[in-house]
Structures are given as C-alpha cells and as structure tokens.
Amino acid sequence: MHFQWYPGHMTKARRMMQENIKLIDLIIELVDARIPLSSRNPDIDEMGKNKARLIVLNKADLAEEKRHDEWVEFFKEKGYSAVKVNSKKGGGIKSIQSVIQEACREKTERDRRRGILNRPVRAMVAGIPNVGKSTFINTLAGKACTKTGNKPGVTKGKQWIRLNKSVELLDTPGILWPKFEDQTAALKLAFIGSIKDEILQTEELAAELIRFLEKEYAGVIGRKYSVEPAEDPYECLRRIAESRHCLVRGSELDTEKASALLLDDFRNGRLGRITLENPGDITGK
Numbered sequence: 001m002h003f004q005w006y007p008g009h010m011t012k013a014r015r016m017m018q019e020n021i022k023l024i025d026l027i028i029e030l031v032d033a034r035i036p037l038s039s040r041n042p043d044i045d046e047m048g049k050n051k052a053r054l055i056v057l058n059k060a061d062l063a064e065e066k067r068h069d070e071w072v073e074f075f076k077e078k079g080y081s082a083v084k085v086n087s088k089k090g091g092g093i094k095s096i097q098s099v100i101q102e103a104c105r106e107k108t109e110r111d112r113r114r115g116i117l118n119r120p121v122r123a124m125v126a127g128i129p130n131v132g133k134s135t136f137i138n139t140l141a142g143k144a145c146t147k148t149g150n151k152p153g154v155t156k157g158k159q160w161i162r163l164n165k166s167v168e169l170l171d172t173p174g175i176l177w178p179k180f181e182d183q184t185a186a187l188k189l190a191f192i193g194s195i196k197d198e199i200l201q202t203e204e205l206a207a208e209l210i211r212f213l214e215k216e217y218a219g220v221i222g223r224k225y226s227v228e229p230a231e232d233p234y235e236c237l238r239r240i241a242e243s244r245h246c247l248v249r250g251s252e253l254d255t256e257k258a259s260a261l262l263l264d265d266f267r268n269g270r271l272g273r274i275t276l277e278n279p280g281d282i283t284g285k
Contacts, residue, residue, distance in 0.1 A: 001187070001201060001204050001205070001208070002183065003180055003183060003186035003187065003189070003190060003195060003200075004179070004180060004186075009173065010173070010175045010176060013172060013173040013175050014043060014175055016172070017047060017124065017126065017172050017175075018047055020124065020170060021047050021048070021051070021124070023122055023170075024051060024122055024123065024124045024170065025051070025052060025104050025107050025121050025122050025123065026051065026052040026053070026054060026100060026103055026104050026107075026121055026122070026123040026124070027044065027047075027048040027051050027052070027053055027054070027123070027124050027126055028054045028056060028100075028123050028124065028125045028126070028169075029041075029044055029048075029053065029054070029055050029056070029126050029127055030056045030058045030125065030126070030127035030131045030132060030133050030136060031055060031056070031057055031058065031127065031128075031131065032057075032058060032059055032128075032131050032132075032192050032194075033057040033058060033059050033060045033062065033063035033067075033068065033071070033084060033275070034059065034062055034063045034188075034192060034274060034275050034276050034277075035185075035188045035189070035191075035192060035275075035276045035277055036055075036057055036071045036074075036075075036277070037185075037277060037282065038182075038184075038185035038188040038189060038276075038277060039127070039128050039131060039188075039189065039192070039194065040055075041126070041127070041128055041175060041176065041177055042177055043175070043177050044126050044127075052081075052103045052104050052106070052107065053079075053080045053081065053103070054080065054081040054082070054083070054099060054100065054103045054123075055075045055080045055081070055082045055083075056082075056083055056084075056085055056096075056136065057071055057072065057082065057083070057084040057085070058085055058086075058087055058127075058131055058132045058136060059086065059087070059088075059131075059132055060084040060085060060086045060091065060092065061086040061088070061089065061091065061269065061273070062268075062269040062273060062274070063273055063274070063275045064273050064274065064275040065273065067275045067278050068084045070278060070279050070280075071084075071278075071279060072084060073279075074279040074282075081099055081102065081103040083095060083096065083099050085136065087132050087135040087136040087139045088132075088135060088139070090139050093136075093139050093140055096140055097163075097164075097166070097167065100121055100123060100167055101121070101166065104121045107121070108121075118165065120162075120164075120165060120166055120167055120168050121166060121167050121168070122168050122170065123167060123168070123169050123170070124169075124170045124172060125137060125169050125170065125171050125172060126172050126175075127174060128174050128175070128176055128189065128194045129173075129174030129175070129176065129194045129195075130174060130192070130193050130194045131174060131194065133171060133172075133174065134171065137161055137169055137171055140163060140169075141161055141163055141169075159171050174194070176189070176194070176195075187205075187208060188276050188277065190205055191205070191208075191209055191263070191266065191267075191276065192267060192276075193263075193267050197263075202256055202259045202260055202263070203234070203237065203255055203256060203259045205259070205263065206233075206237060206258075206259035206260075206262045206263055207233035207234055207237065207259075208233075209262065209263065209266060210233035210236050210237070210262070211233055212276070213271070213274070214229065214233075214236075217271075217272075217274060220271050220272060220274075221236065221240070221262075221271075224265065224270070224271055225239070225240045225243045225244065226243050227239040227240060227242075227243050234255070237255045237258050237259055237262070238253050238255055238258075240258040240261070240262060241253040241254055241255050241257065241258035244258060244261060246258045246261065
C-alpha cells in the first residue's frame with residue numbers, strides 16, 4: 001500500500017504560514033501522542049528555524065501513559081519545550097500558559113532591554129490534519145473560537161485568537177508534506193485518520209493495523225470483539241464481521257464494514273490506550 005495525499009489547499013496553507021512566520025515568536029506544534037515522531041511535519045521545522053518551539057503531545061488519553069514522559073524527555077533533549085495534554089477533557093491545559101512564557105523567556109527579556117513592555121507572545125499553532133488543533137485552542141481559550149471535527153480539513157484558513165493580554169494565537173489549517181519518504185510513518189498517519197479515508201483501501205489498512213496489534217498488543221482484538229485469534233488478518237476481519245453482525249445482502253460477511261468499525265474503535269480509544277511508536281525505536285534503547 002502506497003500513501004500520498006497533498007491536496008491543493010495544503011500548498012495554499014503552507015504559503016500562508018510561511019508569509020506569517022515573521023510575525024511569530026513561538027511555534028506550538030501539536031503532535032499525536034500515539035505517533036509523536038511520525039506526526040511531525042518536517043516542513044514546520046524548516047519554517048520554524050530561529051523561532052522558539054513548543055511540542056504538545058495531544059490526545060494523551062489515547063496513548064500509553066508510560067510512554068508520555070519518555071517522549072517529553074526525547075523532545076527536550078532535542079532542544080524543544082514539550083508537554084502532554086488531553087485537549088478534549090482539559091488535562092494538562094492549565095500548564096500551557098506558563099510553558100509558553102518559559103519557552104519565550106529569551107524573547108521577553110530581549111524586549112524588556114529594548115524598553116518594549118507587555119507585548120503579547122504571538123504563537124502559531126501548527127500540525128498535521130486531525131491532530132486536534134482547534135479543540136486545543138478552544139479548550140485553552142475556554143470558549144469555542146474555531147470549528148472542530150474528527151476528520152482532516154475542518155480548519156480552512158488562518159485566524160488570530162487573543163487568549164489574554166499575554167498570548168495571541170494564530171490557528172492554521174492542518175498540513176502534511178508533499179512527499180512521504182517514509183511509508184511506515186505514512187501508514188501510522190493513515191491509522192490515526194490524518195489521511196483522508198476516501199483515498200485509502202480500508203480493508204488493507206485494517207489488516208495492517210491487526211498485524212501491528214497482534215504483535216504489540218496481543219489479545220486486544222480478541223477481548224474487544226470476542227473472537228479467537230487468527231494468523232491471517234483478513235480471517236480476523238471476517239471473524240469481527242461475524243461477531244458484530246456486519247452483513248451484506250442478508251448473510252454475506254461485510255469485511256469492509258468490519259474494517260471501518262475496527263479503525264473507528266482504534267481512533268477513538270475503544271481498544272484501550274495504544275502507542276504506535278516509542279523513543280526506543282529511534283534511539284535503539
């Protein structure tokens with residue numbers, strides 16, 4: 001399975017971000033806590049040279065708790081500020097304001113030496129599609145400032161949001177990068193829903209997810225769907241279809257529907273807390 005998805009609006013969004021970068025003190029990059037490295041857009045690193053950086057591991061409630069601290073430490077060793085949050089329920093959000101101020105301390109002190117006082121920090125909120133930027137901003141602001149939705153492409157243009165006298169945020173559309181050099185990373189992006197489902201082969205994607213889960217989280221599928229394990233992931237899909245009465249034309253098993261069910265259950269945390277990558281994969285520890 002080969003992945004590529006870079007629609008025209010992403011080119012436009014990238015250009016808009018590039019044009020606004022000169023106004024920015026800090027880039028807040030949201031990543032998905034289940035795939036903190038694979039959900040980082042290399043273009044944001046390129047744009048963000050010489051800017052303060054904060055990496056927010058969002059959707060922390062969907063990933064394994066024990067992995068969070070490892071990833072926060074991993075990013076801090078690379079020179080980034082980093083924090084974990086659960087934007088939907090507000091977990092970790094209270095710490096964000098102080099983390100923003102700490103990340104921009106050098107800029108604030110520089111302003112003070114120039115006699116510029118009380119200028120708010122201007123931060124760009126960036127990340128891949130469906131990583132939860134709008135929910136993060138709404139929770140941080142305490143009100144609905146931006147549209148939200150559990151699918152890529154909800155935020156279409158830029159908008160400034162004034163949090164308080166100290167911080168202003170620039171919300172930006174989710175963007176990927178023009179070419180996925182690493183197809184394993186692209187597969188993980190497809191798992192979490194950052195690539196448009198309409199261009200994917202649902203059964204093949206679900207089969208790949210089953211392979212991963214059986215290797216790293218053996219027993220999760222059996223417990224969730226009351227099915228016996230199967231070596232062949234497509235047989236596993238048939239068993240899920242049978243267990244959940246996914247039928248077409250009366251009695252024929254609908255494995256396409258079972259595949260969509262499995263992916264939806266994974267994306268929404270109904271299979272439990274699952275992390276698809278950890279720092280040890282990169283560092284070799």
